[in-house]
Amino acid sequence: xxxxxxxxxxxxxxxxxxxxxxxxxxxxxxxxxxxxxxxxxxxxxxxxxxxxxxxxxxxxxxxxxxxxxxxxxxxxxxxxxxxxxxxxxxxxxxxxxxxxxxxxxxxxxxxxxxxx
Numbered sequence: 496x497x498x499x500x501x502x503x504x505x506x507x508x509x510x511x512x513x514x515x516x517x518x519x520x521x522x523x524x525x526x527x528x529x530x531x532x533x534x535x536x537x538x539x540x541x542x543x544x545x546x547x548x549x550x551x552x553x554x555x556x557x558x559x560x561x562x563x564x565x566x567x568x569x570x571x572x573x574x575x576x577x578x579x580x581x582x583x584x585x586x587x588x589x590x591x592x593x594x595x596x597x598x599x600x601x602x603x604x605x606x607x608x609x610x611x
Contacts, residue, residue, distance in 0.1 A: 589605060
């Protein structure tokens with residue numbers, strides 16, 4: 496094992512050891528072959544590239560304000576929560592026998608005049 500370590504250390508010193516100074520540096524730089532081959536340009540793809548996704552902010556024509564709904568999401572969420580609260584209350588009261596709230600609960604028509 497010590498021979499392997501010594502061999503690797505010697506190789507390390509040769510490859511990464513101190514560089515010569517002055518006039519000798521230019522001679523050594525020309526004598527050392529390049530370690531990497533020149534880069535090969537990538538081949539063009541065989542299929543056409545798909546268009547990049549475009550941002551709606553880059554659209555040339557302006558947006559039509561009459562076609563877009565100007566609704567704040569928190570207002571819609573509030574209305575949905577209110578409807579859900581009313582529906583739950585109607586279901587709770589329907590379990591107790593009180594007939595209040597919407598006429599249809601879970602897709603079944605409930606209320607006065609409905610045959611059981």
